Amino acid sequence: MRNIFLVIRREYLVRVKKKSFLVMTLLGPLLFVAFYAAVIWVALGSVDTKTVQVLDESGLFQKKFKDSETLKFVFIDKSIDSAKAAFPASEANALVYIPANVIKAPKSVRIYAAKNVSLDLKSDIEKVIEKEIEDIKLAEAGITHKILEDSRVNVNSETISLSEEGEKTSSSGAATVIGGICAFLIYMSVFIYGTQVMRGITEEKTSRIVEVIISSVKPFQLMLGKIIGVALVGLTQFVLWILLTTALTSVTSAILGSRMSKDPAQMAQEMQKAQMPNQPMPAGNVDNPVTEILGAVSSLNIPLIIGCFLFYYLGGYLLYSALFGAVGAAVDNDADTQQFMLPITLPIIFSFVFAQFVLRDPDGTLAFWTSIIPFTSPIIMMVRIPFGVPAWELVLSMILLILGFMGTTWVAARIYRVGILMYGKKVSYKELVKWIFYK
């Protein structure tokens, strides 16, 4: 036991004392906050107004283009050629030309600009023109605006989860975000720290220190010590990231806060964007989902989620790092690891891919099985937990995960024991299997 502790301490200290650890620990939250600040900055900074000249030969759009905070429309009355000639000298950013026959030939609308216009501007203008032409055509067909308005229904459902505690409003949005973040973190950490274990073992093997060490420590103790040491490094980094990010975010918010006080909804929306850059936002003009989500987060079982996150982070990491360790022991140098990496990384990558489907259907058959099987459960179960998972499924999944990592550790230890003293030999899968059953 004393030796395991010594190994853990060395593995931990060596990694934590590294400059790269310090850099990553400080830079991680800084990058995060910088990104967050940049998003807000851009959102706030884009208020400078653009002027758009409109040359409307059809005469149908005189009052239809409405000035907004960012766009100002100026109607001009010249021939198109003289307008084009005058454009560079004017202050305008774009020139929209609507020909007289726009109703019959809607594609003849042109936008002229010194540089390419933004997609937003283009779609804004197109929308106004489309709507106007639509209205005119509807009117010709005898359908008034009133009929159209009445036929439009806006469904905005509220999801209510039924549990023993009674009804409570939940938000599938919040669950999606939390589940996604957790799954992503576990995915990343299994990869990062798993390969660290592998590298460490290969390093010991290639530097030949391993023979000295295992003349004092049992190979299994050395392997386990390394795995646990690296796990603690991961936990330390997570904790530091959470603390630093919280601190930095509140400071940043305080500084930028005064500038964005006028529109809290927009601010919340930007925050939302910053937190999940990969998730496409629902169309901006529906009822703001962010306030809803922020409210709904409190309805989730946060202690359960944190507890499960730690459990599945450790479980998934232990399961995979043992396998990574076995690969590290089997080969002579980093370059040779590739051939054995694939069968290990595939299930991790698959679970991350499955996670996208599970997010959409957290109670489906795929979700059930992948969250029970130990190789995918660390990621998938974390996706499902915020949506609520029956207790028996959770317990079964946890027990299987524990059995799973005990199994992989056993297999890894057997490969490790033979592999660390084996040099200069290209190892095949057949060989590895032989090692496992070698007495």
Add this chain to the structure above:
Amino acid sequence: MPWKAGGLFRPLFIFAIGQSNEAFILVAAATWKITSHICVYTVLRFMNIIEVRNVTKEYSSHTALDNVSISIPKGCIFGLLGPNGAGKTSLIRIINQITGPDSGEVLFDGVPLNPNHISRIGYLPEERGLYKKMKVGEQLLYLAQLKGLSQKEAMEKLKTWFIKFDIKTWWDKTIGDLSKGMQQKVQFVSTVLHEPDLIILDEPFSGFDPINANLIRDEILELKQKGSTIIFSTHRMETVEELCDHIALIHKSRKVLDGPKREIKEQFKTHTYFVEYKGHLDELDPIYQILDQKILEDGYLRSNIQLDGDTNANALLLNLLSKVEIRGFGENIPTMSDIFMKAVNEVPEA
């Protein structure tokens, strides 16, 4: 102590013969047998730090050790010799408990190997290795603690070694920044720091310049003085010649030779002498036969002479004195290198 009891029994035993009481004789004889057995065992226990008994170790493709038995006496420098791939490293790994034997057993100080022995052994493997990115001091502290020293003990012992080797400035250096010879020194310190009873050195002098090799040799002799037993695994016969008291030769997984170096040399004597002389000697003589002859730079001749079994050196010398002018004369003592070659070549192909 049982063997003391055995000693006390002896007069009783003799007395019993006198009484010619058969039953008593039988009982006494049995007692004597048992006590003497214990006695021998206890003596063994005192004499040998390692007893390798009928050890066999097989790997999937080959047999590394085939029924090998070796005794390593306490306090000696023991040379474990053998060509490459003979099975030396396998044996060393078994003694270090890195692997276990398939059959047979190894006794350490009379007790079957167990994890408590690990801290009493220091091992310097042939392939040297240290954590390249760790600092010298930290690394030595870590390795010493793995061998069971407390941090404080390790620190104190390290200080004396750092002073002894004059490497005080190295403490905060990274291993990777040291030269190969310097790394070797650090590794040597890590091997002996915990003052083990048994030190196993695999090619200890490789990578050292002559000055440092001498330094290490003196340290090894000092460790022997202090009572440690040292196992050398080496191909360098001059080292064996100079340092070893006992040797064992392993070839093709089998032990082909072992015992005190002196006895082995005696055993391998060919009964030949060399003479350096001026004049002429006939190739054949009733008491000797000249094996070869070569002319030295200064005009003298040097011959190796085979003496027949009954004649001694004095008779040969008398015989020669009458014929030639002798400058040098001596017995050809086989070198370890000769013995090695001979023993290895004599083993039939498996």
